[in-house]
Amino acid sequence: MTSRQPEMRRVLITGTAGFIGFHLARLLLAEGFRVQGYDGMTDYYDVTLKQRRHAMLLQNPNFSAVEGMLEDQARFDELADDFQPDIIVHLAAQAGVRYSLENPRAYLDANVIGTFNVMEAVRRLGVQHLLMASTSSVYGANTEMPFTETEKADTQLTIYAATKKANESMAHAYAHLWNLPTTMFRFFTVYGTWGRPDLALYKFVDAILDDRPIDIYNHGDMYRDFTYVDDLVRGIRLLIDAVPERPAEGEAPEGDSLSLVAPFRIVNIGNSDKVRLLDFIDAIEESLGKKAIRNYMPMQMGDVPATWADAELLKSLTGYRPQTDFRDGIARFVEWYREYSGK
16 A cells, blocks of 8 residues: 555444544644544434534545444445555444443444454454454453553453453454554543533433433442543554554553564553542532532443553654543533533
């Protein structure tokens, strides 16, 4: 494949109508990339929100989109063959930890079969770099924090997390067998404008404004590494250029998750700061100027009391570390939500 100048690079992103895919596509378009979107427009949440995201992206002539499911291999292959991407960023998935308790098969179909189809296309086309979304949920029952990419992650607590760990394992095998440079990123509690309605911040703000109670699990004794979406996609953008290479001497730098037998790496993208859920809710109330009706509840099945990222590897690879304070991120979301909802 003829090499292109950076401003001409072609990126295929799965999930461009989704929360993170939309923000990443917008960032790459602003930097002069050609972006091809692929999204199933599933009704897991309000499709109108997805359509509005795509409509915004389509205002840029360097963006185009095809609607299709990840499980539809023929459709995805046709798109990939036609677009000939230099880079694929695979973000599309069946999301939602709690929904995986109700409909686990949807996660196997989208997250395992769908990801396999993406990897097959990467292998066939010889894509320069495959980047794929994983999740902090793969750390499961691990208790030593902050979580580092080099620690074992074998105790997933939900089908959602298990499918994401399966993606990591499959991707490593493909990277080893076919020498496909692959970066997996583990996201930590992403929030921000144009967010998903099933995420805590969106649900809390919507309920407080409507005088409905909010459910606070484990009686609020929860900690999360809240990562603002603009910081997250900046990290992904920079990792596009941090292409992993198989170690020549069979050794990885200290603290690097680089595989010894494949051009494969796992990178945390988090704020490196655990925030108590009750402090997060206090900040929402302050931003709204309104108190929440709090419904304290026990821990939900499959949930964990805390997540917290060690983001040193991201910093060493890119020179960048997410740093938006959660209070500032909440304020930005509230401003967007009031305009979007008219509340």
